[in-house]
Amino acid sequence: MHLRGEKHPQVIESADRDAMGVSNRLTTQDGRFEMSRLNVGILGCGAIAATMANTVRKTKGFCMYAAASRNLDKATGFAKRNGVRKAYGSYEELLQDKKVDLVYIATPHSEHFEHAKLCISYGKPCLVEKAFTVNEAQAREVFRLAKEKNVFITEAIWTRYMPFVRTMKEILASGVIGKPVCLSANLGYAVKGKERMVEPALAGGSLLDLGVYPLNFASMMFGDDLLRVEASCTYTSKHLDEQDNLTLIYKDGRMAALTATMLGTTDRKGTIVGTEGYLVIDNINNFERMTVYDGKYKKIASYKRPRQITGYEYELQACRMALENGWLECPEMTHDETIRMMRICDVIRRQIGVIYPFENGSVPDPVKVEEGATSQVEEVIEISPELQIAPQEDATLFMEGPVADAGDAQVIAGEPETAEADGSMIADEPIDAADASDGSEQAGPDMTEEAFAVSEKNGESETPTETPTEVLTDTSTETPAAAPAEVPASAD
DSSP: OOOTTOOOOOBOOGGGGGGSOOSSEEEOTTSOEEESOEEEEEEOOSHHHHHHHHHHHHSTTEEEEEEEOSSHHHHHHHHHHHTOSEEESSHHHHHHOTTOOEEEEOSOGGGHHHHHHHHHHTTOOEEEESSSSSSHHHHHHHHHHHHHHTOOEEEEOGGGGOTHHHHHHHHHHTTTTOSEEEEEEEEEOSOTTSHHHHOGGGTOSHIIIIIHHHHHHHHHHHOSOEEEEEEEEEEOTTSOEEEEEEEEEETTSOEEEEEEESSSOOOOOEEEEETTEEEEEEOTTSOOEEEEEETTSOEEEEEEOOOOSSSTHHHHHHHHHHHHHTBSSBTTBOHHHHHHHHHHHHHHHHHHTOOOGGGTTSOOOOOOOOTTOOOSOOSOOBOOGGGOOOOOOOOEEEESSOOOOOTTOEEEOOOTTTOOOTTOOGGGSOOOOOOTTSSOOOOOTTSOHHHHHHHHHHHTOSSOTTOOSOOOOOOTTTSOTTOOEEOOOOOO
């Protein structure tokens, strides 16, 4: 659903609709464009890819069709474990398959730039995991190419697509806590032992892996009318940010205080303070509940997220709607918004002096928008000189008293303390990164180390649930380059 107040997405020219790269196109009697099922292909075979594969299998209107790794054995093993029909030993081979309708890029974010361009070159619509790229310049180049070739592409920052966001925005806008004045949010996991976090060549550090979640939370709740950004951090031995402390100052005087750490598990809470009360959001990495308090610390109401498969289904559904409407982007996360978030990350990295080896000794300067362009991100965030460093289901509402209209939320009786959040089985929640080998199962931003141990064990199982019983003989050495290893279809 197109969210109220959101910018209408860019549209593919009608003459180019047939070149969108979607194989399962249908045209209804009234001429409306639809799709039967979207065949999803995944680049990268790590833990986050497994979560997406599980989600695709369980989401109506999608088929978990193909997966690719740089190694055919890894891809075949991944396919067997995760109910994928075809396995490819290279990304190019998957992209040559005309039956692939949507590509999910689950490789390390240091590789997103090249892999997104590769998908675009084959005309394949793609969903790119966060961080979309490593800097603003890369993001702009990807979007330029996508527009030039009329290819759909969007960032898979999953919290942006969750229906619970609308509930949170509506309650905040209702005035129940008065005028919002400040926001705080944190996210942290004990993941310093993960290669993706500590290797400069993989664009490691807390910011792009963890910090993007509090930044996106602040953006969704407070908008992007920023005056300045102030950042500090502690460093790893390779001069990457292991802990980030970020302050956003808005032009109207509001402030956001954000933290991210790879050293330990935080409570993942977000708090929004108003002149007459405050809101507390449980888990900014997968919104579970929002509780409303008045100015005397009395609980007024509590809102619970809807049931979900993993939470990834919402971005899948948004992609389907975009493709059916001929959009180049999703309104939940427009290209302009992705660029804006990458610019903020660039500003932060300039302040803390974190530079990746492939950036040639400095974070790229802000990209100047050509005169006459319609971009909404032309402004450059101001930095204090002394800080610069050179180098859908409806939500459920539990009422305890009067509160402003909750929009579409269902009102029922109950006690918030005893109600469990639907869909909150931690073992099923997404692991939010793929490692450099693209074949390992590892913990990420939405999974504790303990829960990850359970997930990793399951990932190594020889006969997991829904795993196909056999893999057809690998004929990759006898067939053309695009021929995959076939895996019997699982029940969708």
